[in-house]
Amino acid sequence: MNAVTVRVPAKVNLQLGVGPLRDDGYHDLVNVFHAVSLFDEVTVVPGELSVAVEGASIEGVPATPDNLAGRAARLLAEHLGVEPEVAITIRKEIPVAGGMAGGSADAAAALLACDALWEANLPFATLMELAGTLGSDVPFALLGGTALGLGRGEKLTPLPCSGEFHWVFALADGGLSTPAVYAECDRIRAAHSERVSWPHESPALLAALAEGDAEALGAALANDLQPAALTLRPSLQRTLTAGRDFGALGSLVSGSGPTCAFLAADATHALDLAVALGGVGVARTLVRASGPVPGATLL
Numbered sequence: 001m002n003a004v005t006v007r008v009p010a011k012v013n014l015q016l017g018v019g020p021l022r023d024d025g026y027h028d029l030v031n032v033f034h035a036v037s038l039f040d041e042v043t044v045v046p047g048e049l050s051v052a053v054e055g056a057s058i059e060g061v062p063a064t065p066d067n068l069a070g071r072a073a074r075l076l077a078e079h080l081g082v083e084p085e086v087a088i089t090i091r092k093e094i095p096v097a098g099g100m101a102g103g104s105a106d107a108a109a110a111l112l113a114c115d116a117l118w119e120a121n122l123p124f125a126t127l128m129e130l131a132g133t134l135g136s137d138v139p140f141a142l143l144g145g146t147a148l149g150l151g152r153g154e155k156l157t158p159l160p161c162s163g164e165f166h167w168v169f170a171l172a173d174g175g176l177s178t179p180a181v182y183a184e185c186d187r188i189r190a191a192h193s194e195r196v197s198w199p200h201e202s203p204a205l206l207a208a209l210a211e212g213d214a215e216a217l218g219a220a221l222a223n224d225l226q227p228a229a230l231t232l233r234p235s236l237q238r239t240l241t242a243g244r245d246f247g248a249l250g251s252l253v254s255g256s257g258p259t260c261a262f263l264a265a266d267a268t269h270a271l272d273l274a275v276a277l278g279g280v281g282v283a284r285t286l287v288r289a290s291g292p293v294p295g296a297t298l299l
């Protein structure tokens with residue numbers, strides 16, 4: 001095989017319940033992932049191990065084998081007992097350090113692409129296991145759709161989801177570091193002497209997904225990392241307020257941020273919302289997308 005390309009989606013977290021800090025430095029989560037139609041593409045060809053990155057906003061993405069996609073290729077090669085002889089090109093659309101799991105998506109795509117390039121045909125379960133060792137969000141990028149992530153977020157169960165949901169994403173200038181946002185969440189909780197309780201799935205959110213009820217889903221969106229993201233990036237409050245003022249059914253910071261997500265009633269409403277938000281200068285750029293979409297897919 002000469003070249004393999006994989007398309008892989010971004011995610012938004014519909015519910016991100018964060019439990020207490022664990023001894024290993026991670027938090028137990030109730031993480032409802034939803035894959036949306038904003039994609040990176042990863043192409044692999046035989047060659048010396050290298051990573052090239054293309055796209056309009058790729059600041060901070062390493063163009064070296066240290067890139068998460070390069071690490072994924074090395075991990076798979078080690079598992080198979082072969083040399084990681086692969087030249088990787090990433091075409092990025094997913095915002096960098098934006099809380100939409102772009103790096104995790106590229107790692108998942110590289111696993112799937114190299115599995116095909118090296119004709120390994122590993123079982124999906126094995127790819128999922130390898131994905132989980134690369135990062136907490138990587139297995140979901142392979143699976144796609146809508147899914148509940150427990151543990152660090154890597155233990156996945158697909159969730160029933162009817163119809164299509166329409167989203168507007170407000171992309172920010174610059175990113176937020178995921179570990180810094182989790183640390184800020186811990187700091188805020190400690191400062192308020194908050195007893196951190198175990199997070200639970202929201203029955204209202206699960207019912208809204210199963211019924212395809214956008215209004216109910218908008219009301220049920222929740223992110224425990226949002227206060228921390230807002231402390232580290234106070235300007236996001238203006239963005240969220242603008243979305244609400246312009247009639248979004250729900251608005252929240254996506255994961256660790258700083259991307260803000262707005263749920264619309266339908267495609268026309270999403271266009272209206274994007275135009276209105278674009279007119280008040282609360283985002284670097286606005287992107288429309290729908291979900292759920294499949295995970296990493298061979299083209």
Ligand SMILES: C[C@@](CO)(OP(=O)(O)O)[C@H](O)COP(=O)(O)OP(=O)(O)OC[C@H]1O[C@@H](n2ccc(N)nc2=O)[C@H](O)[C@@H]1O
Nearest residue numbers: 025026027099100101135136137152178179182255256257
């Ligand atoms: C917050 C979330 C929500 O889906 O995604 P982003 O918004 O960053 O995309 C994830 O939990 C990010 O997952 P991911 O980016 O894969 O994180 P990892 O590489 O596994 O871990 C990076 C760091 O984040 C923190 N971390 C991550 C996952 C978790 N359950 N608890 C944590 O405390 C730890 O400090 C860890 O060292």
Ligand SMILES: Nc1ncnc2c1ncn2[C@@H]1O[C@H](COP(=O)(O)OP(=O)(O)O)[C@@H](O)[C@H]1O
Nearest residue numbers: 060067068096097098099100101102103104106
């Ligand atoms: N393929 C990649 N795409 C994006 N970032 C990457 C990649 N590989 C490594 N990184 C590093 O990971 C950091 C977090 O990236 P990203 O996954 O985009 O953010 P988030 O966890 O907020 O979704 C980046 O700032 C960058 O330093």
